[in-house]
Amino acid sequence: xxxxxxxxxxxxxxxxxxxxxxxxxxxxxxxxxxxxxxxxxxxxxxxxxxxxxxxxxxxxxxxxxxxxxxxxxxxxxxxxxxxxxxxxxxxxxxxxxxxxxxxxxxxxxx
Amino acid sequence: xxxxxxxxxxxxxxxxxxxxxxxxxxxxxxxxxxxxxxxxxxxxxxxxxxxxxxxxxxxxxxxxxxxxxxxxxxxxxxxxxxxxxxxxxxxxxxxxxxxxxxxxxxxxxxxxxx
Numbered sequence: 001x002x003x004x005x006x007x008x009x010x011x012x013x014x015x016x017x018x019x020x021x022x023x024x025x026x027x028x029x030x031x032x033x034x035x036x037x038x039x040x041x042x043x044x045x046x047x048x049x050x051x052x053x054x055x056x057x058x059x060x061x062x063x064x065x066x067x068x069x070x071x072x073x074x075x076x077x078x079x080x081x082x083x084x085x086x087x088x089x090x091x092x093x094x095x096x097x098x099x100x101x102x103x104x105x106x107x108x109x110x
Numbered sequence: 111x112x113x114x115x116x117x118x119x120x121x122x123x124x125x126x127x128x129x130x131x132x133x134x135x136x137x138x139x140x141x142x143x144x145x146x147x148x149x150x151x152x153x154x155x156x157x158x159x160x161x162x163x164x165x166x167x168x169x170x171x172x173x174x175x176x177x178x179x180x181x182x183x184x185x186x187x188x189x190x191x192x193x194x195x196x197x198x199x200x201x202x203x204x205x206x207x208x209x210x211x212x213x214x215x216x217x218x219x220x221x222x223x224x
Contacts (some may be wrong), residue, residue, distance in 0.1 A: 025164055031211035040216035042114075043153070044202050050211060070204055088152065097143065097155040098203075 003027070004091055006101035007094045013079055014109055021087055021104045029091035032065055032072045033098065037086040046074075079108045114204050114216035122222045123192045129187065131187040131219045135200075135204030142185045143213055149200040151215060159185060160208075192223045 004025045020025050023032070031050045035043035049065035049072060055087050056063045060083075062075040076083055086105050090098040115134040122131050134140050140161050145153040157165040159179040170177070174192075179185040189196055199220050203213035 033212060035215070040218075040220075042116075042217045045212060045214060048212045090153075096141070096205075096208055097166060097169070098145075098153075098213060099155070100145075100153040101204055102152045 001012040004089055004099055004101040006087075006089055007106050008104060009102065010065070010105045010107075015077055015081055018078055019076050019106065021089075022071070023073065023091075023101050024071045024087035025091060025099075027091070027093065028069050029093050029099075030065065030069070031092045032069075033090045033092070034063055034072070034074055035088045035090065037088060039104075043088055043090075076106075079106075080094065081108050081110050084108050114139075114202055114214055116200075116202050116219050118214035119217060120220050120222070122224065124224050125193055126191050129135040129189040129192050129196070129221055131200050131202075131204075131221070132188075133187070133202030133204075133216060134184045135202075136206075136214055137208050139204035139214075141205045141208060142179050143203045143205075144187050145201045145203065145215075148199060149198070149219075153201060156187075163206075177214075189221075194223050197221055197222060197223045 007022045033048050034046040037043045047063045050068045052069045054065045060077045064073050086103050088103045089101045142159045144156040147153045152200045155169040157177045174190045176188045200219045203215045
């Protein structure tokens with residue numbers, strides 16, 4: 001069974017600070033997706049990383065896929081209150097199904 | 111281009127009743143996935159379907175749950191004789207084909223079993 005561990009489970013920071021969310025596994029994934037989920041809504045895709053060592057930037061968000069394709073991180077620079085939400089990582093292996101991490105709840109306080 | 115659509119958004123059933131959840135994939139997408147999110151837990155894969163075919167149902171409970179994706183119309187997730195433990199958010203995702211990495215999610219159906 002493939003597992004994805006996300007850490008931390010909860011993160012509370014002040015507006016303007018930086019934060020990093022980690023997603024780790026002992027399994028190799030062909031790709032990894034990061035989603036953000038608002039209460040009462042479905043996950044919204046932020047990014048897909050495919051190549052080991054890949055780094056993608058989306059405005060203040062930086063996503064990295066580990067060289068061995070077993071782990072990933074999401075870094076937010078100068079967080080804003082609008083960044084508050086549940087961040088989910090999901091790995092895709094053979095068979096197309098996604099394995100999700102448990103999520104990281106981020107609270108950015110004004 | 112409309113996204114993945116799910117209905118109903120909220121569904122209340124009494125124990126023993128049947129629940130039917132519908133999912134219309136994004137235009138041009140022929141692959142549908144169902145996931146379940148129990149309260150305070152992550153999303154768990156249930157089933158992967160292509161038009162008229164079940165590709166992978168390894169995450170489906172062995173009893174009471176079934177899924178279909180007919181040639182015409184939406185995909186249906188059916189839960190017979192619901193129990194309180196079935197209360198959860200059920201999400202559908204779609205992709206254009208089997209070799210694409212990204213799945214796009216619908217808003218979910220929140221099932222409450224009284």
